[in-house]
Amino acid sequence: MKNCTDRGERGNKMEQKGFTLWFTGLPSSGKSAVADRVAEILKEKGLKVERLDGDIVRKSLTRDLGFSKEDRNENIRRVTFVAKLLTRNGVAVLTSFISPYREIRAQSRDEIGKFIEVYVKCPLEVCIERDVRGMYKKALKGEIKEFTGVSDPYEEPLNPEILLDTDKETLEESAEKVIQNLNDLGYLE
Ligand SMILES: Nc1ncnc2c1ncn2[C@@H]1O[C@H](COP(=O)(O)OP(=O)(O)OP(=O)(O)O)[C@@H](O)[C@H]1O
Ligand SMILES: [Mg+2]
Numbered sequence: 001m002k003n004c005t006d007r008g009e010r011g012n013k014m015e016q017k018g019f020t021l022w023f024t025g026l027p028s029s030g031k032s033a034v035a036d037r038v039a040e041i042l043k044e045k046g047l048k049v050e051r052l053d054g055d056i057v058r059k060s061l062t063r064d065l066g067f068s069k070e071d072r073n074e075n076i077r078r079v080t081f082v083a084k085l086l087t088r089n090g091v092a093v094l095t096s097f098i099s100p101y102r103e104i105r106a107q108s109r110d111e112i113g114k115f116i117e118v119y120v121k122c123p124l125e126v127c128i129e130r131d132v133r134g135m136y137k138k139a140l141k142g143e144i145k146e147f148t149g150v151s152d153p154y155e156e157p158l159n160p161e162i163l164l165d166t167d168k169e170t171l172e173e174s175a176e177k178v179i180q181n182l183n184d185l186g187y188l189e
Contacts, residue, residue: 016047018087019187020112021178023096024105024157025120026149027135028127030166030174031096034120037175042092045188050086052079052095067146073104080108087112092187098148102155116185118178119160124149126167161185 021038023031032053042049058065062078065071076099086093099105109115127149128136139147146152162181164174182188 016090016092017114017187017189018090018092019114019116019182020083020087020093020095021116021118021182022083022099022105022108022112023094023118023120024099024160025166026122026124026127026154027098027147028130028132029120029122030164030171031098031120033171034118034164034166034174034178035094035096037171038178039092039094041175041179042094047092048090049092049094052083052093052097054097057097067152069101072099073101076101076104076108080111083108084112087114098154100148100152100154102157105157114187116162116182116187117157117160118162118164119157120164120166120174121156122166 021035023035025031032055035051035053039049039051057079058075061082062075065075076097079095079097083093083095099108105117109117128140131137135144135147136150138144139150144151148154162178164177166174169177179188
């Protein structure tokens with residue numbers, strides 16, 4: 001008798017493995033810049049890619065939220081929900097959020113499963129010098145409350161899968177380091 005599953009089966013063709021690259025770090029540390037570049041490289045390799053960036057998400061999905069600890073964590077919880085759905089459907093997800101609290105990052109890790117934490121490390125002085133959006137300047141003058149690094153805490157990852165020193169590496173080197181690590185972790189096979 002013919003096994004009817006034979007026909008419908010697509011075989012074990014190299015299905016893309018979903019994962020979430022979770023970029024965390026101080027404002028102006030380089031999260032968005034590196035995540036954008038890595039996304040570009042992954043797309044060139046033919047992967048399905050989605051970016052979830054703080055700037056865009058906070059104007060849409062989480063526009064009702066502010067910057068208290070509670071709201072920051074709620075922001076991350078919603079992002080985690082979306083990242084989880086995408087990840088389990090084989091998408092390469094790149095999130096770029098300050099995500100300053102260790103505990104909520106650990107919850108995202110548990111929830112998403114295929115979670116690769118990328119600590120975008122950069123000394124505060126260098127971030128202040130970069131001040132991509134002029135926000136440090138305002139925060140240092142006391143014009144912005146709850147600004148991470150100045151008037152709000154940032155809890156460094158203790159054991160990230162990937163560590164980028166963006167004050168010592170070029171953007172291209174940081175992006176390449178992420179790709180190399182993804183490869184070593186078996187996500188690009
Ligand atoms: N190795 C590097 N990696 C990433 N960015 C770098 C690097 N070297 C220099 N830069 C520069 O640092 C700046 C980082 O800005 P970016 O917007 O990516 O920061 P961010 O972490 O996303 O900040 P925010 O939390 O405010 O969104 C960019 O202008 C980028 O070109
Ligand atoms: Mg950014």
